[in-house]
Amino acid sequence: MKPVPPGECRQCWTHAHNPDIHRRQDQSKDCPQCVAHMGGNHGSQIVPKKPSIWW
Numbered sequence: 001m002k003p004v005p006p007g008e009c010r011q012c013w014t015h016a017h018n019p020d021i022h023r024r025q026d027q028s029k030d031c032p033q034c035v036a037h038m039g040g041n042h043g044s045q046i047v048p049k050k051p052s053i054w055w
């Protein structure tokens, strides 16, 4: 499981990279968390971008 990169949504990244999450859910329904994040509605789930330490 890769760590969530900065600028990505924790929830969307995890659900996109861990199919087990959706496999455990009711397959006849859309994942409520993913539905809630549709349209860029990620709220505070976005991993903050770290200021570059290379400059």
Ligand SMILES: [Zn+2]
Pocket: 015, 021, 022, 031, 032, 033, 034
């Ligand atoms: Zn999902």
Ligand SMILES: [Zn+2]
Pocket: 009, 010, 011, 012, 013, 037, 041, 042, 045
């Ligand atoms: Zn999201």
